[in-house]
Amino acid sequence: MNARFGDPLGEGRPDNPSRREALKLGGLVVAFLWLGGGAKVLGRAVAQGPVAAGDPAFAPNAFIRVGADGSVHLVMPSIEMGQGAYTGQATLLAEEMDLGLDQIVVEHAPANRKLYANPLLGEQATGGSTTIRYCWTTMRQAGAAARTLLVNAAAAKWKVDPAQCTVARGVIRHEASGRTVGYGEVANAAAQLPVPEKVQEKDPSAFALIGKPLRRVDTAGKVDGSLQFGIDLRVPDMKIATVKACPTFGGKLVAVDDSRARQVPGFVAVLKIADAVAVVGEHFWAAKQAMEALDITWDHGPNAHYSTEQLFKDLAEASKNGTPIPGKAVGNVDGVKGKALEATYQLPLLAHATLEPQNAIVHVRPDGCDIWTGTQVPARCVDVAAKLTGLKPETIVVHNQYMGGGFGRRLFEDPVEQAVAFARQVSYPLKVVWTREEDIAHDRFRPAYYDRIAATLGDDGKPLAWTHRITSGSVLATFAPGAMAKNGMDSDAIECAADLPYEFPNVKVEWVRHDPPDGLHLGWWRGVGPVHNVFVIESFIDELAHAANKDPLAYRRDLLQKNPRALAVLNLAAEKAGWGKGSLPARVGRGVAVAAPFGSYLCVIVEAEVSPQGEVKLRRAVAAVDCGVAVNPNTVEAQIQGGLIFGWTTALYNGITLKNGTVQQHNFNDYRMMRINETPALEVHLVDSKETPGGIGETGTVMAFPALFNAVFAATGVRLRSYPIDRAALVQGAEALKAVVTQASDHGQAQEGKV
């Protein structure tokens, strides 16, 4: 972290280790720091307060509950949305407790910041690829503390030295005498012992679970339909609603004529709030049919004529005339002599499209409120419910659930807030289920970006100067305003741009803030800041390699000589992909990208084929990953596979566009997802690393874009600087290519000879 960027963030703030560590970790991590503090791992105080597992015999911290019957319940501070967090957290706890994963039960944590805040985020939140990064210490310490107390209790009972005892699968054994006792039998005694201030974690050589491809703890119920997601819950006496918010962002509800809706069998009620209407039915079908029968009058408000064209016009204008905030400065980029290149990239708004649509069950009573939902921010759900209902926070209970995908969407509690606003109007529990159309139209969109990037190359083709001006709205400014730096910088906007894996003698990275109009909400999206910046940087590095007449992989290798971990994944991917070996057919190309997002190092090579009609087909991909210690290598591989496909889906098909202030995409017919027949052969190679674990859940998505676009360039000679892929620009034929290259200047075009 460079001084220019780091200092403003650090001023006037407590200089605690977790904060300093977090500053190195980027935007979403910094986002939460203003809330301060994290869960205390050790110490009796932590065990007080509400716990998820009843009244266990032994609860040395917020995460572990051992019953006198020997049952072990582990409370999961980070939520499970598919990324494998429950298995990872349970593995770390079970490893230190010498238990098998079959011997434990995992539980959703209740909303409780004091007990379950993520110390890297300072909030009870799951995001930013932080779970394993913080749990690596937190969970192992918690597990080791529990084991120490249980062993001490057994040793005291036997009047022996605890050091003479071993544990296997929850059974403590005194080696000399052969006596054994189970955890449950000493749970009560262990609960009476003082919690040690510090405990020793296992030496990695003794790991029995960490590093093994253990089966996930949550999947058995996901293959037979028995595991319930939030949308599956049914509580007694509930009714089911679907909702429609004003299609124009920032608009309001004026009037509703429900005379036709009332004729729908199963219709129960129409509920209204300022900007949305809900129809309640005996089942979802009745609610949906009745919704379609409503005649709704909207006040479309101040954004009734807003469009995507306006959005990018405004961003371009701000990029040219706005006030840049410095993100990084090394040397002086001005006046550097050499071959100059510049390019403009622009990236669209994006929706999350979790396969489980937004939903919540809310029961508001005079004395309290129950909320059943799947959320990445349970404590924030309590906050909004308390604010809307006036109820005391301690009377509001969030029953968190397994999530059918998150990707950042469930870091925003607006669906819960809306459900509470409707549910407080009725006496029964109200289940609110969004249609897919509502889910896409009223997402919290990944910001649009407008990047101008330039470089000056020396005689050897290497960059002497690097200038990157990013222009975008800020997610951080609304999500956690206190986390914005004093100089107005949003650390997420420049993550992976201010800390390049390459070393250049003169660097200037800056950000111009330009927010969209009120009511168009921006959100965190899988990959957050890096998914934007790494696409632009690794595409432009490819442009520089081409301008320097160098092989793009060899060019990067030259630039990474002082970055051994990045160099190692580059070389590994090159070897596994057979880079430079054999010849490829016409209109088939390979693209490479390398980066270090979220504390991990990755190189991805994609082989793509572009049809004469401009259709892009992925043929093969190879990923090399150094994420430090892989707690569960099977999960790491899965996250890279899935993360890549998540990114390629967007690169090939996605972009939210607006016309008359309304989202133009509706469902999976026009917001397409990649399918199995489009999925390439995909290899993931892990570096055997002893380094502290890095994040993994978002990294594949970050790498997907530049690797694919560089492959498309290699196949066609056409540089695309926006997505989704413009097939018209890739149509074969000199005339067609010439025409589309001219058109491409609308989106940005590399121009030699000027900066």
Add this chain to the structure above:
Amino acid sequence: MIVLNINGESRSVDVPDDMPLLWVLRDVIGLTGTKFGCGIAQCGACTVHLDGAAVRSCVLPVSAVGSKAVTTIEGVGASAVGKKVQQAWLDIEVVQCGYCQSGQIMSATALLAATPEPSDAEIDVAMSGNICRCGTYVRIREAIKQVATGQKVAPQTIPNVAPTASPAAAAAALLSFVRVEDMA
């Protein structure tokens, strides 16, 4: 009243004729393993079997079911093929969030019951109606191959059960697989 045969049981429901089978299953009968993803037969999360054939229940009016046998994810494990598919899904850990996987397993089971040794093209055709937002397609392909061939085609996970086999045997089992790419 409409009488349905669901997972071998007869169920009477009092619902409108045009109500899609999906909502009858989820909101009336309480079989919530069948998922709602799009409502327009684009994502396949709602896939069930009608006399063994995979159909999208979100656009199937309940009145069109008639006397055909409805099988859902809750019942598919009763068939030998369904059980093998579920096991392969666990063995190589296909699942991430899991929301689409009911539909994926129903489509895969229908495919394998009709075509025990599907080609890559047949897998693509049968499975391309099912979206997975987590991107588990590589492993779906591998799991189907595993059922079809009886061979371990991808690295196996270690089951979370009390150990019985020797550690050496467990390690050997993990290493003995062939990659799908090597099989062609």
